[in-house]
Amino acid sequence: MIEVQDLTKAYGAVTAVDHVSFTVNKGEILGFLGPNGAGKTTTMRILTGYMPATSGTAKIAGFDVFGDSMEVRRHIGYLPEAPPVYPDMTVEDYLDFVARIKNVPSDKRAARVTEAMQKTNLEDRRAQLIKRLSRGYKQRVGIAQALVHDPDVIILDEPTVGLDPKQIIEVRNLIKGLAGNHTILLSTHILPEVSMTCDRVVIINKGKIAAVDTPQNLTSQLKGGQKIRVEVQAPEKALRDALTEVSGTTRVDTEQLPSHGHLVAIVETAQGADIRSAIAAKIVQNGWPLFELRGVSLSLEEIFLELTTDDAAHAQASAN
């Protein structure tokens, strides 16, 4: 549904988006993850036809976003970074206006507006002026605006910004409910959001794609393999030596717990090796009391940091 090939956008000397390529399949939710200033908004603006790319191509529903802009605009719903609302309009009038300029046929307009308000829980605010709404409600109006013409592709730039935790959950569920019928591209800098809503993730940093995968794969197949956390009562040096002896261990870090004198060791292992039973055996063999032993999978947060900081280090190295 969305095909992006070698997309590049340069603002003068600064390259905001640097040869980005990815595809989004029909009915899929793709998360666009990256720190602020990574090029997420720029990429989305190019996809929606708001600004042209410097080079590369992007197609939505088979239409080129630059050459066939009008056709592309008919197929997309777009929520920009700030909800594009008119403060002096009521929620209903505003959605009606958007439905008009999105070419919704007049006999279906009222139904579509109502439907969009239902989906975003705005029905009780339909007659309220947008300027009187809270930040969270404005954001919902922004989302309703992107849905009102029932587009094939929905592009959401940070849809949960400014919402409270309850609203965030509602919006996430809403987005998940839209998948299937709609193809969704959403950007965020919040990691749990991606693992909760998206089928696939594109991690972007400094305009370049750092990784593309499912959230599960990214979490499990990370570099450096698995980590195991062990809480034991043992002398530090002896414990460290004992754990290093276990085959498959690549690294051992120990730390004294302040409260009851227990030691916590974080054991890193090579990819694919499960050495939990070997560690347990080793500790029992030494006669140390074992309090806890569990695998720690890296959170997306850590992967993200790892990928993006690695990138930064590479950039530094190549600059030198």
Next chain:
Amino acid sequence: MRNLYAIYRKEMRHYFVSPVAYVCIGLFLFISAVFFDFFLRVIIQQSFQMEMQSMQFGMPPQIDVPGQVLRAFLGLLATLILFITPFLTMGVFAEERKRGTMELLMTSPISEIQIVLGKFLASLSLFAVMLLPTAGYAAYVYLHSEPLPPWRLLLSGYAGIMLLGGSLLALGTFISSLTENQLIAAVLTFVAFLLLWVVDLGHTADSGVGSVLQYLSASHHYDDFARGTIDTSGLIYYFSFIILFVFLTVRSIDSMRWRRA
């Protein structure tokens, strides 16, 4: 066409919920009423004096009171709109840009020309609404005149004001598309209007430069209309002026895509 109407409808609604339209219309009607009253008094007084003089010297009275009042009033309206229209157009694009709603318009299946024409026609309609009550003052003159002043004068005068207003609105719309700041848009528009107004000051049509400058002057063409003549050169001037600035506005918002580059 439907898209154009959607924009037009939104703009009209926006005008009538914002205080700007009411303040402008109110101010315009108030000032024009004060001046209408003033013209009426002064010109009638003058006509009495003239009549007295003519009786003394045994000449027939020469003064055309209703014609003079109407001409003075039409001239005043033209001057007033010079001050009022910058406020009608200052927000047309500047506000959309500032609020980020330009992003909605530019990513919707609607062309730049539809956006610009919808907005321009809405401002022209508001302008007509603002002008409408002043026809009441003119009607007052007609009700109390014997013989009736020529209708031609009134029709050409109002046609002239609409054309002049349309030109100023087109120019103001264009200037509004250049900035995010409404105040800057209003000030620049006013300065541009003023330049157009006085461009032929101190020049007569005798010299080559003078006739060119006179042709460029917005007020010069209006004078013909206010005298009751609809001149083709004036029609061509105003229509090309409006088309030029509508076109420039379309180019200007189209170029925003590139200027973001």
